[in-house]
Amino acid sequence: MGTWDEGMLDNDSSLDGLGDITHGLIEDIQTLGTTEPGASSTGRLGAAIGILLQLSPFDFSADSGQSESIVEALKAHEQGIGSHLPAAAQKILARVVAGEGQKLAERTAALPATLTSALHTGAASGPFGLREPSLFETESGAAYVEEVAQRCVQLVADDFEDEDNWSDLCREASGMGALATLLVLEPCAVSPEKVLEWRTSAAKGLAQLEAEQDDELDFQRPYYANVDLVFAALLQRYE
Numbered sequence: 001m002g003t004w005d006e007g008m009l010d011n012d013s014s015l016d017g018l019g020d021i022t023h024g025l026i027e028d029i030q031t032l033g034t035t036e037p038g039a040s041s042t043g044r045l046g047a048a049i050g051i052l053l054q055l056s057p058f059d060f061s062a063d064s065g066q067s068e069s070i071v072e073a074l075k076a077h078e079q080g081i082g083s084h085l086p087a088a089a090q091k092i093l094a095r096v097v098a099g100e101g102q103k104l105a106e107r108t109a110a111l112p113a114t115l116t117s118a119l120h121t122g123a124a125s126g127p128f129g130l131r132e133p134s135l136f137e138t139e140s141g142a143a144y145v146e147e148v149a150q151r152c153v154q155l156v157a158d159d160f161e162d163e164d165n166w167s168d169l170c171r172e173a174s175g176m177g178a179l180a181t182l183l184v185l186e187p188c189a190v191s192p193e194k195v196l197e198w199r200t201s202a203a204k205g206l207a208q209l210e211a212e213q214d215d216e217l218d219f220q221r222p223y224y225a226n227v228d229l230v231f232a233a234l235l236q237r238y239e
Contacts, residue, residue: 005121006222008230009180011170017155017177022056024151026066028144033073037080043140045077046085049096050135051148053105054128054184060101071097088134105129109184115233118226119180128184142187149188152178160198166205167214170223182234192239199231 004010009018025048032045049070052059059066074081074097081090095104111119111126119127136142156175159165165172179198182190206224209217 006219006226007117007119007121007123008176008223008226009119009127010121011176013171013174014177014180017174017179018055018181019177020155020174021148021152021178021181022052022059025052025055025148026059026069029073030069033069033076037077037083039080039084039138040140042077042080042084043138044144045073046081046089046093046135046138047141047144049074049093050132050141051145051185053101053135054109054131055181057102057105057129060096060105067099067101070101071099084138086134086137089132089137092132092135104132111183112233114229115183118229121226127180131184131186136187145185146188149182149185149190152181152185153190153194156198157194160201163201166201167208169202169205169227170220176227179230179234183230183237190234190238192235195231195234195238199228199235202227202231 008014028048029045029052032041032048035041052070058064060070061067074093081093085093092104095101107130108125109128109130111128116123116126136145152175155178156173159169159173159175162172169176182188202224206220209220214220
């Protein structure tokens with residue numbers, strides 16, 4: 001795995017982690033497209049589309065190979081969307097069906113400048129799309145967001161179970177992509193104790209590099225500083 005800058009998402013591993021999350025969303029959308037429309041299934045479908053709009057403009061493009069299945073799933077739930085989702089959600093999903101998904105997903109969500117830079121060094125805007133609250137208003141939609149959040153938590157936890165990863169998160173921890181996703185998922189609850197545990201482990205990893213006088217310290221110090229900024233933002237959000 002390679003790195004190309006000091007931001008937490010400026011490496012192949014973290015983007016693989018983001019890909020794991022988006023692939024899971026696509027699989028859920030395709031599966032939901034084969035289920036009977038109803039309050040639960042249609043609410044989950046709307047929420048899955050909503051999260052994907054936040055994470056992956058590419059999946060709505062014609063080149064992705066996924067856009068057709070997304071539209072097919074929405075068409076299969078046309079009756080459920082009209083019956084069970086808020087009017088604002090219906091309008092957003094109608095635009096996706098009309099081929100505007102990529103355009104919608106390319107609208108950038110605002111993040112503090114320090115956090116934007118922590119994710120992508122020198123970036124002028126954050127990597128996430130606008131959240132459409134109406135897509136998460138249903139009980140089943142909100143529950144689905146929590147499920148995706150727990151997938152993210154598990155990916156991060158799996159990486160931090162291996163102490164060897166702590167001192168090379170930029171190459172070994174695809175869960176950093178999932179960690180960044182937790183900044184924008186809502187509604188969801190993440191254990192602040194768990195976030196603090198990960199933060200402490202990352203600090204130990206940098207301390208090991210310092211003790212070894214690692215050849216990459218000039219890169220690793222700012223990288224770990226950016227990771228710590230993300231942990232701080234998550235603690236502020238979930239405490």
